[in-house]
Amino acid sequence: MEYSRTRKRARLAWDVAPQEREAFRDDAATAGRGASPPLRDDDRDGHYVFDLGENLTPRYKILGKIGEGTFGRVLECWDREAREHVAIKVVRSIRKYRSAAMIEIDVLDYLAKNDTNGSRRCVQIRRWFDYRNHICIVCEKLGPSLYDFLKRNKYCPFPVELVREFGRQLLESVAYMHDLRLIHTDLKPENILLVSSEYVKVPNNKRNILDEMHFRCLPKSSAIKLIDFGSTVFDNQEHSSIVSTRHYRAPEIILGLGWSFPCDLWSVGCIIVELCSGEALFQTHENLEHLAMMERVLGPIPEHMIRNANCLASKYFRRGARLNWPEGAVSRESIRAVRKLGRLKDLVYRYVDHSRASLADLLSGLLKFEPSERLTARDALNHPFFRNPT
Numbered sequence: 001m002e003y004s005r006t007r008k009r010a011r012l013a014w015d016v017a018p019q020e021r022e023a024f025r026d027d028a029a030t031a032g033r034g035a036s037p038p039l040r041d042d043d044r045d046g047h048y049v050f051d052l053g054e055n056l057t058p059r060y061k062i063l064g065k066i067g068e069g070t071f072g073r074v075l076e077c078w079d080r081e082a083r084e085h086v087a088i089k090v091v092r093s094i095r096k097y098r099s100a101a102m103i104e105i106d107v108l109d110y111l112a113k114n115d116t117n118g119s120r121r122c123v124q125i126r127r128w129f130d131y132r133n134h135i136c137i138v139c140e141k142l143g144p145s146l147y148d149f150l151k152r153n154k155y156c157p158f159p160v161e162l163v164r165e166f167g168r169q170l171l172e173s174v175a176y177m178h179d180l181r182l183i184h185t186d187l188k189p190e191n192i193l194l195v196s197s198e199y200v201k202v203p204n205n206k207r208n209i210l211d212e213m214h215f216r217c218l219p220k221s222s223a224i225k226l227i228d229f230g231s232t233v234f235d236n237q238e239h240s241s242i243v244s245t246r247h248y249r250a251p252e253i254i255l256g257l258g259w260s261f262p263c264d265l266w267s268v269g270c271i272i273v274e275l276c277s278g279e280a281l282f283q284t285h286e287n288l289e290h291l292a293m294m295e296r297v298l299g300p301i302p303e304h305m306i307r308n309a310n311c312l313a314s315k316y317f318r319r320g321a322r323l324n325w326p327e328g329a330v331s332r333e334s335i336r337a338v339r340k341l342g343r344l345k346d347l348v349y350r351y352v353d354h355s356r357a358s359l360a361d362l363l364s365g366l367l368k369f370e371p372s373e374r375l376t377a378r379d380a381l382n383h384p385f386f387r388n389p390t
């Protein structure tokens with residue numbers, strides 16, 4: 001069980017300021033450019049240990065750490081040969097992560113190879129290599145994730161016009177992957193990156209209690225790309241029973257009913273709500289509370305899904321018919337957290353001032369309990385929210 005109500009593990013973005021990073025960048029004249037750092041042990045989690053300014057093979061100079069995930073650390077490096085900044089995922093030296101990285105490389109290659117019309121909605125791989133027992137995946141360097149952006153803005157929601165742009169591009173990427181029979185399985189704001197780090201500061205119409213004007217940041221460009229294909233699978237491949245990060249996990253996964261393409265569309269629905277509200281829709285860390293939250297927002301879980309739930313999930317229901325809620329709640333706090341949520345339409349109307357009706361309708365199509373009734377990515381792209389913006 002996952003205990004805390006806090007939504008996030010810490011994300012490390014921009015842990016070195018851009019000016020400092022520049023200072024590390026060298027040119028051909030800098031001494032020792034081909035030198036390798038001394039051999040060191042990995043840390044106890046199998047992460048590669050490095051110092052800023054060191055080389056990662058003679059070709060790359062390490063400028064900073066951009067991110068960290070389960071699989072490894074992502075470093076910003078200067079590529080001396082291509083003369084560009086790149087993001088290198090340095091995978092932990094643990095066998096299961098090395099194998100997963102090789103699958104991610106295959107997926108990245110496959111996505112790039114099939115992108116014949118150059119839409120490039122998924123991060124572009126440049127190359128990969130094996131260095132001191134770490135698989136290193138070299139990709140184009142992108143900007144902050146949508147989650148980083150929300151966080152820096154103190155979780156101030158994005159304007160609906162921007163949500164429309166993000167939603168459209170996200171669905172185009174998902175449609176592209178699904179056409180190739182690939183299921184991402186881990187869509188979340190952390191895995192959607194702005195292409196550029198540039199932003200503008202604009203006054204926020206809301207003032208605080210001291211009547212001070214607030215400012216918020218907006219990205220200069222709305223272009224985004226998907227990253228993290230470490231959990232991507234082909235639809236005909238064997239599926240592990242649990243996938244997706246908790247808040248974005250579809251009901252069929254929790255109920256053990258099996259999952260396929262529609263699980264990505266559920267995640268897209270949760271992401272769009274979060275971009276409009278600034279907060280994760282289902283802020284929970286355990287199954288029963290999660291299902292109760294879904295019922296609160298979307299209405300009752302269909303009977304046939306309850307009937308077919310696997311034996312692990314059937315314990316969340318009374319006499320196989322009704323969710324064991326609030327009786328089965330672990331705490332009053334949990335009951336309060338569920339009660340705090342409103343119906344989907346009310347949530348949308350609370351946060352969005354125009355295009356509300358069409359956005360609420362789109363979301364109710366993406367957040368259908370029954371996977372076969374959920375909108376596909378292509379259906380969603382044809383929805384009036386995208387086709388007839390008001």
Ligand SMILES: Nc1ncnc2c1ncn2[C@@H]1O[C@H](COP(=O)(O)OP(=O)(O)OP(=O)(O)O)[C@@H](O)[C@H]1O
Nearest residue numbers: 067068069070071072074087139140141142190228
């Ligand atoms: N191409 C890139 N450009 C800029 N930043 C990146 C890039 N790729 C990854 N990052 C940063 O590194 C973080 C971790 O990357 P990624 O999600 O690929 O790692 P992971 O180990 O697979 O994570 P997870 O634990 O979510 O599976 C991202 O959230 C992002 O902040």
